[in-house]
């Protein structure tokens with residue numbers, strides 16, 4: 001990578017940086033949140049596989065995405081940072097990547113690891129993947145299984161965990177695959193490998209997961225069809241292999257999973273009224289908005305338009321007292337990363353909020369069910385824990401707080417508890433804020449610009 005100020009290698013030995021949040025006055029202002037993480041990863045990967053130049057604006061410059069940039073660069077794509085969020089990629093064409101001469105360190109990034117495993121599975125060389133302690137504990141069998149069916153060979157640590165080696169093939173077999181877990185990462189890994197296959201790759205999903213890969217593949221010129229299958233809302237996705245992808249322009253919308261934090265803060269802190277511009281509103285990502293509206297919020301949506309094949313809009317959020325609800329389990333794929341911050345909102349809502357059918361949360365950057373249960377209980381909230389979820393007993397007012405929560409290398413746990421601290425009687429601290437940089441590099445600065453009382457000086 002050229003011209004990359006501020007980019008440092010992913011570190012395996014983070015120094016802990018505690019941080020705290022204190023009850024704040026009304027939050028106000030109009031902000032933009034950083035670019036969508038899912039779309040940013042895909043822009044770098046598909047830009048690197050396209051022929052010609054790709055220009056990306058609004059790229060998330062968080063640690064996770066920089067891991068993808070470094071990996072694509074190490075395999076021969078030319079990736080240049082031109083200005084804040086503006087990156088130029090010169091792709092090598094499908095099958096044109098070259099063997100990396102060192103292990104690919106994916107840091108904390110599950111999406112980078114799983115999608116890139118799909119990319120390299122369709123190339124005739126061997127590559128080695130590693131990551132931080134959180135990523136090395138995450139399940140990869142779900143990706144290894146279909147990639148091996150397509151002809152790649154994978155040698156991993158026990159339980160399919162990183163570090164692992166992918167011995168790819170230049171001519172993977174087209175696969176017809178029913179996803180055993182509703183995972184956009186697994187679907188995308190199969191499609192990435194399917195790009196090199198001489199034929200049609202098909203993926204069946206019972207519950208549709210985020211479709212950024214399908215949308216972006218089309219944006220680059222691939223032939224991708226999505227048809228509904230069966231009466232239960234399932235879909236069948238087909239990709240014609242070996243397409244000619246042509247360089248394109250991509251305007252990355254703000255990440256709704258990052259917007260979720262200021263949204264939650266504004267709902268919780270009395271008197272707040274904030275707006276967030278240019279937020280990605282892909283219908284397979286907006287489950288949190290639907291859930292919050294079910295709880296009594298009235299989130300304003302305006303300026304609806306399209307950016308590079310993705311819907312975007314401006315959101316307006318005002319303080320509202322929320323009611324606990326039962327979150328429909330079938331909504332989980334559309335809000336899978338938002339349960340931690342929803343659990344925090346549920347703690348301040350009136351009555352129980354039931355969040356079940358989310359066992360997947362146990363294999364995210366941390367066991368998010370366990371982390372939320374522990375942190376909320378310590379903050380004075382009554383919570384029931386189940387294998388597949390949790391029930392938070394909201395008291396109709398914020399809990400006491402006055403705790404330091406363990407974040408387990410998980411950015412969303414870290415940010416969720418800082419948001420809680422903006423409304424509790426006593427401050428809420430987190431043991432380590434460093435993981436926040438994986439997805440939301442200027443989180444504290446942005447929250448402070450709205451009036452949030454957050455910082456290291458709040459401790460003690």
Ligand code: S3P
Nearest residue numbers: 038111182183184185186336337
């Ligand atoms: C992602 C898919 C989701 C999500 C992750 C990003 C993606 O994971 O939790 O943060 O970009 O495809 P799963 O596909 O494992 O559910």
